[in-house]
Amino acid sequence: MPIVVKLDVMLSERKAKSKDLAAYVGITEANLSLLKQGKVKGVRFDTLMRICEFLNCQPGDLLVSRPDDGT
Amino acid sequence: MKNTIIPTAKSGPDVQGISSVLALACALLAVALPLAVAYHLMSTPVETQLLRAGLSMSASQAAALDITLGQKLLAVLLGVLPVCCASYGLVCAMRCFSGFSQAEYFSLRTVKYLRGFAAGIFASVVMGVVSSTLITVVLTAGAPVGQRALSLGFGSNELLTLLFAGMVWQIAAVMAKAVALAEENAQFV
Numbered sequence: 690m691p692i693v694v695k696l697d698v699m700l701s702e703r704k705a706k707s708k709d710l711a712a713y714v715g716i717t718e719a720n721l722s723l724l725k726q727g728k729v730k731g732v733r734f735d736t737l738m739r740i741c742e743f744l745n746c747q748p749g750d751l752l753v754s755r756p757d758d759g760t
Numbered sequence: 761m762k763n764t765i766i767p768t769a770k771s772g773p774d775v776q777g778i779s780s781v782l783a784l785a786c787a788l789l790a791v792a793l794p795l796a797v798a799y800h801l802m803s804t805p806v807e808t809q810l811l812r813a814g815l816s817m818s819a820s821q822a823a824a825l826d827i828t829l830g831q832k833l834l835a836v837l838l839g840v841l842p843v844c845c846a847s848y849g850l851v852c853a854m855r856c857f858s859g860f861s862q863a864e865y866f867s868l869r870t871v872k873y874l875r876g877f878a879a880g881i882f883a884s885v886v887m888g889v890v891s892s893t894l895i896t897v898v899l900t901a902g903a904p905v906g907q908r909a910l911s912l913g914f915g916s917n918e919l920l921t922l923l924f925a926g927m928v929w930q931i932a933a934v935m936a937k938a939v940a941l942a943e944e945n946a947q948f949v
Contacts, residue, residue, distance in 0.1 A: 731949075
């Protein structure tokens with residue numbers, strides 16, 4: 690997958706809990722878990738904005754483009 | 761004090777309630793229609809059946825055909841076949857509306873039943889054309905050579921019903937796309 694979600698890294702850096710983030714954003718913990726694993730088809734701008742607000746970061750800190758290595 | 765009406769998601773037509781009524785109507789029609797048509801065909805004079813099949817014949821001419829019970833029963837069976845196709849379509853429509861009445865809007869199951877309804881109506885029209893042709897053959901099979909007949913009828917009613925069936929089929933295809941979009945949307949967080 691070319692886009693890697695670094696939400697778990699940001700959460701551990703900020704020492705924040707997934708449960709609190711899910712409650713702040715207004716999504717379920719199950720959906721947040723799927724997002725952390727990159728198992729979702731997309732992220733709404735509204736969700737992304739709330740995550741950035743909570744973690745005090747930029748969207749670019751959460752989503753990183755990783756080019757395919759061709760394997 | 762001024763009263764203000766605030767529109768809510770509940771406003772608008774009662775889709776679930778209307779769907780329940782339609783499902784019930786479809787179920788009743790699906791059962792009653794073939795029985796009513798079979799009774800009607802059994803009690804209809806031969807000349808009327810032939811006239812409906814597109815063959816004009818007087819009562820004396822029809823009496824001269826000397827139609828046996830087997831021929832009459834076969835004609836009734838052929839007359840009921842298109843209604844049975846329509847009945848299948850109505851059963852599918854009933855299941856589709858039952859789904860809607862249970863708020864099952866974005867489901868491939870309801871799409872499948874809507875397609876079944878369209879297919880039933882399409883088959884009913886095609887069978888109607890074929891059966892009316894076969895009815896004339898069956899009822900005039902015992903007539904002397906030169907009086908046997910074969911009639912083929914296709915009118916604007918049939919054309920419009922085929923168009924209707926095609927439109928419902930296409931609406932079902934659009935609904936299938938909507939289901940796929942809803943499923944994709946559900947995977948967004």
